[in-house]
Amino acid sequence: MAQEADLDLSLSQYDPWVIKKKLTASDTSMNGKLLLPRKELLDSIIPLMRQAMAQQIGTENGVEVKVHVIEEGNEADDYTWILVKDIDNTYFLKRGWGPFARANNYQEGDVIGLMWDQSYERFLLHKIVQY
Numbered sequence: 001m002a003q004e005a006d007l008d009l010s011l012s013q014y015d016p017w018v019i020k021k022k023l024t025a026s027d028t029s030m031n032g033k034l035l036l037p038r039k040e041l042l043d044s045i046i047p048l049m050r051q052a053m054a055q056q057i058g059t060e061n062g063v064e065v066k067v068h069v070i071e072e073g074n075e076a077d078d079y080t081w082i083l084v085k086d087i088d089n090t091y092f093l094k095r096g097w098g099p100f101a102r103a104n105n106y107q108e109g110d111v112i113g114l115m116w117d118q119s120y121e122r123f124l125l126h127k128i129v130q131y
Contacts, residue, residue: 016113016115016124017113017114017115017126017128018040018043018044018045018114018115018116019036019037019040019041019044019045019113019114019115020111020112020113020128021034021036021037021111021112021113021114022109022110022111023101023106023107023108023109023110023111023112024108025108027101027106027108028101028102028106028107028108029098030098031098032094032095032096032097032098032099032101033092033093033094033097033098034092034093034094034097034101035090035091035092036091036092036093036114038089038090038091041091044115044116045114045115045116045123048116048118049116049121050121053065053121057083057084057085057091058085061082061084062082062083062084062085062094063082063083063084064080064081064082064083065080065081065082065083065093065122065123066078066079066080066120066121066122066123067079067080067081067093067096067122067123067124067125068117068120068122068123068124068125069104069125069126070124070125070126071126071127078122079096079100080096081093081094081095081096081097081100082094082095082096106127107130110127110129110130111127111128111129112125112126112127112128113125113126113128114126
């Protein structure tokens, strides 16, 4: 008895941005914190981090993470920000995000993408849509 295979061989564009975030007023405010979506962070970023690094996220000081901005090119220096898990189980980037966002004219409504570059142990950041 022959079985028919139902294979969808259509091509779709590869999208590496496991976190896509539409920036809010609070993300671009003077408080300087970028709130990250918990589910995507827990499912797709933290499992790729070294265990010691992942454990530090929940400490009072959080963990230093490198962030490479795609628009600045391969040779650009990485930024160093702090990834923190707050007492209410929210995750955010701070200590560097605010000045960076203001200096690069990130605004409410812009959409950014984030992924974890396991080889270099850093976030990759890309502005997908500018408002």
